[in-house]
Amino acid sequence: SQQGEEDPQALSIQEGENATMNCSYKTSINNLQWYRQNSGRGLVHLILIRSNEREKHSGRLRVTLDTSKKSSSLLITASRAADTASYFCATGLSGTYKYIFGTGTRLKVLA
Amino acid sequence: DTEVTQTPKHLVMGMTNKKSLKCEQHMGHRAMYWYKQKAKKPPELMFVYSYEKLSINESVPSRFSPECPNSSLLNLHLHALQPEDSALYLCASSQAPRGVGYLFFGEGSRLTVL
Numbered sequence: 001s002q003q004g005e006e007d008p009q010a011l012s013i014q015e016g017e018n019a020t021m022n023c024s025y026k027t028s029i030n031n032l033q034w035y036r037q038n039s040g041r042g043l044v045h046l047i048l049i050r051s052n053e054r055e056k057h058s059g060r061l062r063v064t065l066d067t068s069k070k071s072s073s074l075l076i077t078a079s080r081a082a083d084t085a086s087y088f089c090a091t092g093l094s095g096t097y098k099y100i101f102g103t104g105t106r107l108k109v110l111a
Numbered sequence: 112d113t114e115v116t117q118t119p120k121h122l123v124m125g126m127t128n129k130k131s132l133k134c135e136q137h138m139g140h141r142a143m144y145w146y147k148q149k150a151k152k153p154p155e156l157m158f159v160y161s162y163e164k165l166s167i168n169e170s171v172p173s174r175f176s177p178e179c180p181n182s183s184l185l186n187l188h189l190h191a192l193q194p195e196d197s198a199l200y201l202c203a204s205s206q207a208p209r210g211v212g213y214l215f216f217g218e219g220s221r222l223t224v225l
Contacts, residue, residue, distance in 0.1 A: 003153065030211050042115075042201060042216035043154070088153055092211060097142050097161055099205075099214055101153035 004089055004102035012108045019076040021105040023089035024069075030092040032065055032072045033099075037086045046087075047074075081111040117202050117217035125225050126192060132220045134185040134202030143185040144203040144214065145177060154201055160185060192224045 004025035013019055025032070031050045035043040049056045049065045049072070056063045062075040076083055089102040115136045124130050134143065142161045146154035159167035160179040168177075174196075176188040185202055199221050203214040 033213060035214075035216075040199065040219075040221070042117075042218040043203075043214070044216070045213040048213060090214070097144075097159045097166055097205075098156060099144075100156065104151075104153050106151075 003100060004091060006087075006089060006102040006105050008105060009103070010106045010108070012110065013079060015079060015081055015109055015111050017079055017109075019079050019083070019107055019109070021074045021087055021089075021107070023072045023074070023102045025072075025089070025091045025100075025102070026070065027091065027100075028094045029067075030094050032063075033090045033092070034061075034063060034072075034074050035088045035090060035101075037088065037104075039085075043088065076107075079107075079109045081109050083107060083109050115202055115204055115215050115217035117200075117220050119220055120218065121221050121223075123223045123225065124189065124192065126194070128192075129188070129190045131189065132187040132200055132202075132222070134187075134217055135183055136204045136215070137183055138204060138206065138215065139182075140204035140206045140215070141182060142205045143179060144205070145185070145187050146201040146203065148199045148201055148219070158187075189222070192222075194224050197222055197224045 006023050033048045034046045037043045047058045049063050060077045065072045086104050088104045090099045118133045145157040148154045157171045158177040163179045178186040199219045201219045202217045
């Protein structure tokens with residue numbers, strides 16, 4: 001399977017704390033993206049990092065990419081109850097239209 | 112307009128029914144996707160259309176039949192489904208070619224097969 005792995009599978013933190021999720025993937029990629037999904041809804045893209053980038057920031061989000069280890073991490077700082085959702089990494093495979101999703105992390109932020 | 116619209120939002124069908132899921136986008140995206148998602152699992156790629164041509168079929172059973180009538184529309188025709196096909200079906204589109212850009216998702220069609 002080309003599917004990536006994410007850990008942890010589930011994460012429960014208090015409001016104001018930081019949340020870190022990790023993603024590992026298997027194949028050569030153009031980029032790695034992170035998506036958020038509220039329960040039973042569509043996915044919303046959060047941030048994209050290209051294969052030649054190592055770190056990217058967007059608001060409270062910080063993404064890192066290590067292509068030598070085929071891994072990425074998403075950090076959400078100063079979390080809020082509204083950040084409660086599932087978070088998925090997705091890899092755009094080189095030379096194809098394929099986007100393959102990781103197994104996901106279910107984040108719960110307690111008020 | 113940055114929306115992908117899916118209809119219907121909910122669908123219940125029997126195993127002998129024929130139904131269709133519809134997806135529409137007006138962002139000028141030339142790649143459109145169908146994903147299937149079971150509860151607490153990641154989306155699984157089913158089909159990709161690029162420039163209205165089927166470019167990827169992830170070995171999906173023939174009871175699922177995709178169609179792309181034009182660059183804005185994507186359909187998924189359903190026939191003789193099984194209860195295990197019950198899932199959230201997500202449509203997505205992307206602008207840049209060959210896995211370079213974001214996916215824009217619709218809200219999904221939740222399918223229940225009785």
